[in-house]
Amino acid sequence: MTAPTTEIKNERRIGAADVHPLPPEIDYSCRTPLTLLIACSLLWLVVSLLFSVLASIKMHAPGMMAGVEALTYGRVAAVASSTLLYGFLSQAGIAIALWLFARMGRTFLILPNAAIVGGILWNLGVLAGVGGIMAGGMNHFPAYEMPSWTTPIFIVAFLLLGLSGLLTFVARTERELYPSTWFLFASFFVFPWISAVAYLLLGRYRIRPVLEPIISTWYANQFVLLWLAPIALAVIFYFISKLSAQPLYSRQLAVFSFWLYLLGATASGFQNLVAVPAWMPILSSTVNWLLAVPVAGMLYNWYHTWAGHNRAKKQKDVSSKYVVFSAVAFLVMTVLLGMLSFRQIDKVVGLTIFVTGVSTWTLYGFIGMAFFAAIYHIAPRLTEIDWPSPRLTKIHFGLTAAGLVLVTLALLLGGYVQGAGINTPSLPFVQVARRVVMFIGINSLGLILMLVGQVGLLWNLILMLKSCAIRCCGAGRKEVAR
Amino acid sequence: MANHGTYNSPGGFKLTIYGIVIAACFLLMFYVVRGMYIKNNPGRVNSARAAERVKARNELREKTTTALLQGGMIDTNKGIVRLPIARAMQLTVEAYQNPEAARSNLVARAQKAAEPVAPPSFE
Numbered sequence: 360m361t362a363p364t365t366e367i368k369n370e371r372r373i374g375a376a377d378v379h380p381l382p383p384e385i386d387y388s389c390r391t392p393l394t395l396l397i398a399c400s401l402l403w404l405v406v407s408l409l410f411s412v413l414a415s416i417k418m419h420a421p422g423m424m425a426g427v428e429a430l431t432y433g434r435v436a437a438v439a440s441s442t443l444l445y446g447f448l449s450q451a452g453i454a455i456a457l458w459l460f461a462r463m464g465r466t467f468l469i470l471p472n473a474a475i476v477g478g479i480l481w482n483l484g485v486l487a488g489v490g491g492i493m494a495g496g497m498n499h500f501p502a503y504e505m506p507s508w509t510t511p512i513f514i515v516a517f518l519l520l521g522l523s524g525l526l527t528f529v530a531r532t533e534r535e536l537y538p539s540t541w542f543l544f545a546s547f548f549v550f551p552w553i554s555a556v557a558y559l560l561l562g563r564y565r566i567r568p569v570l571e572p573i574i575s576t577w578y579a580n581q582f583v584l585l586w587l588a589p590i591a592l593a594v595i596f597y598f599i600s601k602l603s604a605q606p607l608y609s610r611q612l613a614v615f616s617f618w619l620y621l622l623g624a625t626a627s628g629f630q631n632l633v634a635v636p637a638w639m640p641i642l643s644s645t646v647n648w649l650l651a652v653p654v655a656g657m658l659y660n661w662y663h664t665w666a667g668h669n670r671a672k673k674q675k676d677v678s679s680k681y682v683v684f685s686a687v688a689f690l691v692m693t694v695l696l697g698m699l700s701f702r703q704i705d706k707v708v709g710l711t712i713f714v715t716g717v718s719t720w721t722l723y724g725f726i727g728m729a730f731f732a733a734i735y736h737i738a739p740r741l742t743e744i745d746w747p748s749p750r751l752t753k754i755h756f757g758l759t760a761a762g763l764v765l766v767t768l769a770l771l772l773g774g775y776v777q778g779a780g781i782n783t784p785s786l787p788f789v790q791v792a793r794r795v796v797m798f799i800g801i802n803s804l805g806l807i808l809m810l811v812g813q814v815g816l817l818w819n820l821i822l823m824l825k826s827c828a829i830r831c832c833g834a835g836r837k838e839v840a841r
Numbered sequence: 842m843a844n845h846g847t848y849n850s851p852g853g854f855k856l857t858i859y860g861i862v863i864a865a866c867f868l869l870m871f872y873v874v875r876g877m878y879i880k881n882n883p884g885r886v887n888s889a890r891a892a893e894r895v896k897a898r899n900e901l902r903e904k905t906t907t908a909l910l911q912g913g914m915i916d917t918n919k920g921i922v923r924l925p926i927a928r929a930m931q932l933t934v935e936a937y938q939n940p941e942a943a944r945s946n947l948v949a950r951a952q953k954a955a956e957p958v959a960p961p962s963f964e
Binding site: 469514517518521522525526529530548551552553555556558559560564565567 | 851860863864878
C-alpha cells in the first residue's frame, strides 16, 4: 500500500465531475479522524474492563475499597457500563460507519475536520460523564447513567460526526446501495433521536415516576438494538461478502430482513418489566420471537455467501474469525432473548445476573466482536502499516473469546442458580447469595482474561501508530534528534 | 454526466443544503418531544393540593414573621402591646438585672392581662 501523492490529492476533489477515488485515497481522507476515534475507543474499552473487574471483585469481596466514596460498587459498575457503551462501542461504531460510508460510496470522507472536533468533544463528554458518576451525580437508568448534563455534549459531537457520515453518504459515487449502508443510514438517525428523548424526558423535565422505567427501558433497548447493533450488522454484511469475494447471496432476502428487523427491534425490550401495562411485556415477548425471522434470514444469507468461497483468504485474514464469532453470537443472542420472553423462564431468571449475562454477550460477543473485525481491517489501511505483532492479534482473539465465554456461562448459570434459590421460600437469602459467589468469581476471571486481551490490542495499536508517526513525520528517529 | 452504475459527487452548494436538512432531521425529535411535553404536560399528581398547601404555609410564615419582627397593639382596652422580639429580649435582659423587681413586674403584668375588662362607662 502506498500513500497517495500530493498531485493526486490536489487533482481529486469533492464536487469535481467524474471523481472516483481509489481505496488508498479514501483511506487517506479518513486517516486523522478515524485514527483518533479508534485509538480513544480502545483506550476507553480498557478503562471499562478495569472498572468491570473492580465491580465484579467487589461483589465477592465487598470490603475492598469500601471506604472510598468514588469507588463504591454502584459508581464503579456505572462507570464500567458507560465507558463501554459510549467510550468504546459508540465511538468505534461511528469510526467504522464513517469508513464504510466512504469506502462503499467510493468517495472521500466529507468534513474530516468536523469529525475530528466531534471526536474530541465526544471523548470530553465521556470524560465528564465518568467524572460526574464518580462524584455522585449519576442517573439510575440503564445505559443512561452519566449525568444528564453530558447528553447535550454527545448530541453536539454526534451532530458533527453524523453530518460527516451522512454527507459522505450523499456524496457517494457508487449508485447501488449495499445492505450495510441501509443499516448505517438507519442507525445514524436513531442516536440523536433517542438521545434527545432521553435527555428531555429522563433528564431535563420531571415526568411521572411510573413512566421512568418505561422510557429508560425503551432508551436502553433502542441504544443497543437500533443504534449499535445495526452498525455491527453492517460490518458483518460487509465482511461476509468482502472476505469471501462473493456478491451477497440474496438482496431480496436482505431487504426483507432489514425491514423486519427494524420493525421488531423497535418494540423489543419490555419483556422483563413489571408494574407496567400487561400489553407491553406481551408485545415485547412476541416481537422477540418474531425477530427470529429476520435473524434466520440474515444468517441464511450470510451462510450462502460465505460458505465454500475463497477459503485461503478467509483463513489468512485476521478479521474473518471475529466476523464468524459475531454472527454466531447474533444467533445466540436472539435465542437468549427468546428464552427471556417465556414467562416461565422469566419468573426464575428475570431478576438475576442471567439478564446481565445476556447483555454482556450481546455487547461484547455480537457487537464488540464485529467492531474488532472492522478495527483489524481498517486500522492498517488508515496507517498504511500492518499490525506490528501478529502474535498479539492471536492472543487478543483467544483471550477475548475465552474470557467472554467464561463470563457469559458464569452469569447465565449463576443466574439460574440464583433464580432457583430466590424462588425457594425455605432457603435463606444469605445462602442464595453464597451460592452465587462462585459464579461471580468465574466472571471476574473471565473479565481479567478479556482485560489482558484488550491491553494487548491497545499495545499493538500503539506500536502501529508509533511506526506510522515515524514513517509520516520522522518523529522518534534518532537521526532527527541528532 | 454520471457513468452507468455511478454518480458524480454533488457540488459544495448542494452538500451545504443537504447538511442543513440532515442537521434539522437530527434535531427533529428534540423539538417534537419538547413541544409535546410543553403542550400536554399534565403536571404532577395532586399538584392543586400541593399548591394549596404551599400557599397556606407561606401565609403562616408571613404572619409569624410579622408577629416576631414588628410591634403592634394587641388589646387597646387593657393597653397590651406586642414588642419586636429583639426589643423584648433586650428589655428582659435589662429587667433581670434586678430579678426580684423583674419577677414582681411580670406577675403584675400577667394579672393585669388576665383581669376582665371593665364595661365602658356609657353602658
